[in-house]
Amino acid sequence: MSEWDIKKLHILRTLREQGTVTATAEVLMMTPSAVSQQLSNLARQLGVTLLEAHGRRVRLTDAAHLVLRHAEAVFAQLERADAELAGYLQGEAGEVRVGAFSTAVAALVVPAVQQLRRSHPALEVRVREAEAAEAYELLSAGAVDLALSLAAHAPSARDPKFALLPLLTDPLDVALPAGHPLAAEPGLRLADLAHEPWIFGGSGPWSEITTAACEAAGFVPEQAHSAAGWTAILAMVEAGMGVALVPRMAAAERRAGVVTRILSADQPRRHVVAAVRRGAEEGPAVARVLAALREVAGARAA
Numbered sequence: 001m002s003e004w005d006i007k008k009l010h011i012l013r014t015l016r017e018q019g020t021v022t023a024t025a026e027v028l029m030m031t032p033s034a035v036s037q038q039l040s041n042l043a044r045q046l047g048v049t050l051l052e053a054h055g056r057r058v059r060l061t062d063a064a065h066l067v068l069r070h071a072e073a074v075f076a077q078l079e080r081a082d083a084e085l086a087g088y089l090q091g092e093a094g095e096v097r098v099g100a101f102s103t104a105v106a107a108l109v110v111p112a113v114q115q116l117r118r119s120h121p122a123l124e125v126r127v128r129e130a131e132a133a134e135a136y137e138l139l140s141a142g143a144v145d146l147a148l149s150l151a152a153h154a155p156s157a158r159d160p161k162f163a164l165l166p167l168l169t170d171p172l173d174v175a176l177p178a179g180h181p182l183a184a185e186p187g188l189r190l191a192d193l194a195h196e197p198w199i200f201g202g203s204g205p206w207s208e209i210t211t212a213a214c215e216a217a218g219f220v221p222e223q224a225h226s227a228a229g230w231t232a233i234l235a236m237v238e239a240g241m242g243v244a245l246v247p248r249m250a251a252a253e254r255r256a257g258v259v260t261r262i263l264s265a266d267q268p269r270r271h272v273v274a275a276v277r278r279g280a281e282e283g284p285a286v287a288r289v290l291a292a293l294r295e296v297a298g299a300r301a302a
Contacts (some may be wrong), residue, residue, distance in 0.1 A: 006078070008042035009071045011035055012050060016060055016068060017140055027141045072160040079279030086283045093122035094285040099130040099138045100148035101205075103230070104272060107249040107300065108148065108167070112292035123285055132205050136162070139275060145286055148293075151271035153205055163281050165274045165290065168297040171248045172213060172268040173260045175233075177240045183259040190217035190266040197224030197242035199233050210245050213268035234258050249300070272297070 015024045015035070025032045043050045048063040060068075086094060100109050105127060113125045130138055132153035139147040140161060148167070174193065176183045182192060190213065198221040200210040206228070214221040224242045227233045230253035233244050238257035246253075246260060247270060254260060274293060280286055 003045040004071075004074070005042055005045060006074070008038050008045075009067070009074070011038050012042060012060075012064060013068055013071065013075075014141060015039070015058075016064075017137070020057055027137065075277075076160070076279040079277050080282060083280055083283035083286075086285055093120075095124045095126060096146060096285050096289045097126045097128065097144040098146045098148065098289065099128045099135040099144035101131055101135070101150070102129055103247055103249045104148040105129055107251075108272070108293055108296050111296045112289065115292050115295065116288065120288060123288060125289060136275065139277060142277075145276065145280060146289060147275045149273060149275065150205055150209075151273045152208070161278060162275045163278045165276075165281070166271065167274050167293060168249075168272040168301060170270050170272055171262070172209070172245045172270065173248060173262050175237045175244045175246045175258050175260050177237055177243075178257045178259050179240070180243070180259065183261070187265060188261050188263065190214060190263055190268065191219065193243055194219035195222075197222055199223075199225045199227060199236050199242040199244040201226060201228045209268075209270055213245060213266075216268070217266055 011024065011028065011030075014027055015021065018024045018027055021032045021035050024030075025035045028035070030038075039050060046063075046067065048067070049061050050064040050067070051058040052061055098109055109125075109127055113127070116123055116125060128138065128144055130144075130147070132149040135144070135147035135149050138144045151164075151166070174188070174190065182188060185192065194214075194217075198210065198214075200221070200223060201207045210221060225236055227236065230246065230250045234246070234253055234255045236242060237244055238255050245268065249272075274290060276286060276290075281290065
């Protein structure tokens with residue numbers, strides 16, 4: 001029987017996700033030579049070729065993909081085993097590491113942590129701010145136990161590594177300078193702002209969300225200024241430099257010189273999801289954090 005080494009299988013899976021030995025080594029905090037050596041040892045143990053040269057890079061062979069297809073079931077079962085062992089503590093103690101994008105940290109994670117401190121003081125939640133793509137890399141690498149992201153940037157629900165759990169539908173409102181001619185316009189629609197200068201990030205989720213919402217309303221937004229943080233975006237709106245879509249979760253960032261209008265006719269929105277490694281959702285500590293996040297999300301939706 002072939003020897004299946006869990007640690008080496010994890011390295012192989014990470015290589016499939018990262019694409020290069022160098023990137024794999026960075027994620028796993030190993031040297032590239034150590035990654036190559038571990039994978040060579042795994043190939044000898046299994047008796048198959050796992051990697052083949054592809055230009056200056058390597059790619060996984062069909063045998064490697066076959067191995068990983070079976071390994072996913074092993075990883076999921078090990079997560080369930082960890083969850084069952086943690087069950088001895090009934091989720092009353094332990095540590096859960098959460099990776100989340102910035103507005104989710106403030107609007108969902110922090111209130112959930114405050115709630116858990118009162119109800120389960122021995123349960124420690126460690127928070128790490130991370131954008132959508134990075135959150136899933138951290139989750140896959142085992143650097144966090146739970147990731148909060150946007151559904152538009154989540155892995156496929158068919159991905160065997162993750163379990164996805166919907167948390168919140170977050171409406172998008174439009175922010176205008178207080179003295180803008182349309183600030184008090186009844187029945188304001190997104191299309192009414194087609195000729196306005198827009199402020200949104202140059203790349204990443206928020207750029208895509210703003211562009212998609214405007215295109216659904218029949219126009220392509222003219223990006224006058226680029227910023228990623230809500231403090232900077234709303235400061236520019238307040239200064240009359242443009243308009244912006246703002247998630248309702250970012251309400252704490254609102255400014256006195258900015259009017260926020262609900263686009264009831266358009267109702268653009270984004271969907272916030274939580275993800276865990278498949279099988280880990282059965283762990284009591286993770287389940288308690290998820291329950292607290294759902295409670296906070298439910299209160300916000302109400």
